[in-house]
Amino acid sequence: MTLAPDATARAARPLITSLIDEATVGAIAGEAWVALVGEEELLVPVPGALPEDALSTWVDVVGPWTGSVVLTAGHGTAVELTRALLAEATPAVLEPEDVTDAFGEIANVVGGNVKAALPGPSTLSLPQVGDAPAVRNPDDVCRVEVLWRGQPLVITVQGALPSTSPQHENPHHENPQHENPHHENPHPNGVSL
Amino acid sequence: MRALVIDDSRAMRRIVTGILGGLGYETRQAGHGQEALDVLHEGWVPDLCTIDWNMPVMDGLQFVNAVRANPAWRPVTLVMVTSESEQSQIVRALAAGAHEYVIKPFTADALRDKLALLGLLPQEAVL
Numbered sequence A: 001m002t003l004a005p006d007a008t009a010r011a012a013r014p015l016i017t018s019l020i021d022e023a024t025v026g027a028i029a030g031e032a033w034v035a036l037v038g039e040e041e042l043l044v045p046v047p048g049a050l051p052e053d054a055l056s057t058w059v060d061v062v063g064p065w066t067g068s069v070v071l072t073a074g075h076g077t078a079v080e081l082t083r084a085l086l087a088e089a090t091p092a093v094l095e096p097e098d099v100t101d102a103f104g105e106i107a108n109v110v111g112g113n114v115k116a117a118l119p120g121p122s123t124l125s126l127p128q129v130g131d132a133p134a135v136r137n138p139d140d141v142c143r144v145e146v147l148w149r150g151q152p153l154v155i156t157v158q159g160a161l162p163s164t165s166p167q168h169e170n171p172h173h174e175n176p177q178h179e180n181p182h183h184e185n186p187h188p189n190g191v192s193l
Numbered sequence B: 001m002r003a004l005v006i007d008d009s010r011a012m013r014r015i016v017t018g019i020l021g022g023l024g025y026e027t028r029q030a031g032h033g034q035e036a037l038d039v040l041h042e043g044w045v046p047d048l049c050t051i052d053w054n055m056p057v058m059d060g061l062q063f064v065n066a067v068r069a070n071p072a073w074r075p076v077t078l079v080m081v082t083s084e085s086e087q088s089q090i091v092r093a094l095a096a097g098a099h100e101y102v103i104k105p106f107t108a109d110a111l112r113d114k115l116a117l118l119g120l121l122p123q124e125a126v127l
Helices: A005-012 A022-037 A075-089 A096-117 B010-022 B033-041 B060-068 B087-096 B108-117
Strands: A055-062 A067-073 A128-130 A141-148 A151-159 B002-006 B026-030 B048-051 B077-082 B100-103
Touching: A022 A075, A022 A096, A022 A141, A022 A151, A055 A075, A055 A096, A067 A075, A067 A096, A075 A096, A075 A151, A075 B010, A096 A128, A096 B010, B002 B010, B002 B033, B010 B026, B010 B048, B010 B108, B026 B033, B033 B048, B033 B060, B048 B060, B060 B077, B060 B087, B077 B108, B087 B100, B100 B108
Parallel strands: B002 B026, B002 B048, B048 B077, B077 B100
Antiparallel strands: A055 A067, A055 A128, A067 A151, A141 A151
């Protein structure tokens, strides 16, 4: 049987699990935390339940592997992260824009370093903040769950394309919470930073 | 000495400005390459520009090309400060005329060390 060109391309595209593992993603995030948030700030590899007000920030990677690097945390954790990131530069009154900006910058740094670990060349989008993009293919996800200052954080590296397997053709709404089911219209609920 | 900090992230601008201010630099900020070019065109020509890569309106590489196209701005030292860490991207930036490349995340000491290598530490930071 001969596959149509489109089917051949889809069959040949790599899954994230063949390109990067959870330990590497965790190490990249940990390094970003120490440099950006503080030397004493550790990410503990323990899963925790995300709160109802969870917020996501992500960057898109487009290249031989195409998808998003998504960081999801509770709103309070995002605020705390912003204060830690800005340290003495934290304004007296923290505006919502400060939180989306700082939270997005962390996704930008983690995403940029994840991209560097993937086959290239690839391009990196500007960070966005909002509801997480939907998981299109559960097999094309690398998921890391950690605690920071006792609060849960989830980092996912997730493919943007649907599965070539028929049972995975529909967007998969599993985790992280508050996914955006319209990811193919890139992140309509996101805020471009 | 003067430094222009170019990054679309306000948080990152505040962080880099804080580090450079602590080293004794007089600093200004720009949210993208075009805004930075506007600062140069108004006559505020810095000794150093720190430049993010991915920004709206005009990205960091376009800014480097624009600065290098103007002989009057040749003395300006251009340092990319970015999460773009692919080898090919670093080569592109250096080939376009950037002097150094700092990969995010970075520490204050790492940035200071790069500036020391470039001979760009203000006198008060050397002492």
